[in-house]
Amino acid sequence: MQITRYQDVAPYQFADLWLRELSPQAMQAGSIAEVSLPIGVQRPSRRSKKVDRVYVGLAGEVHFTVDDRGAHIGPGDVIHIAEGEEYGYFNGGQEEARLLLFRSPAPSAPDES
Numbered sequence: 601m602q603i604t605r606y607q608d609v610a611p612y613q614f615a616d617l618w619l620r621e622l623s624p625q626a627m628q629a630g631s632i633a634e635v636s637l638p639i640g641v642q643r644p645s646r647r648s649k650k651v652d653r654v655y656v657g658l659a660g661e662v663h664f665t666v667d668d669r670g671a672h673i674g675p676g677d678v679i680h681i682a683e684g685e686e687y688g689y690f691n692g693g694q695e696e697a698r699l700l701l702f703r704s705p706a707p708s709a710p711d712e713s
Contacts, residue, residue, distance in 0.1 A: 602626050616641045623706065630704035637662060637691040637699070645688035651703045653681040660697030664689045673699070 602624040611620040611634075618636040637643075637660070645665065655664075657677040664671050664679055666687045673679050681687045691697040 611636065615643075617643065628706065630702060631706040633701045633703075634658070635699040635701050637689075637697040639691055639693065639696060642690040643688050645686055647686045648681050648683055650683065651705060651707055652683050653687075654702040655679050655681070656700040656702075658698040658700055660691060660695045661693040662689050662691055662697045662699060 604622050604624050606620075606622070609620050609622060611618045613619075616638065618638075620634040620636075621631070622633055623631040635655075655662075655673060655678070657673045657675045659675060661672055661674045664673055664681075664687060666679070666681055667685050671679060
């Protein structure tokens, strides 16, 4: 068993986003991170390479576009982006948005976030 304490993990900036990598070091099958999106931040469209992604809405609202289909994600909502799908997202809301991101398998490079 391994416990990762939220308050012990410092967030880091990745482009206009803030990430907090919460994956236990022993976890090899995937990764878990909190993504914070300030108001107005847009993640340009890109193809999901090498990993499946599952985003869970924690706070705020985020508009996702996946293979030209749109979806709004709010607290408690879940969206799955399969390996190979093209996706992007935008925080057009009135507050910072937070998402929990699960990636499987775990990415090998920081640009897989």
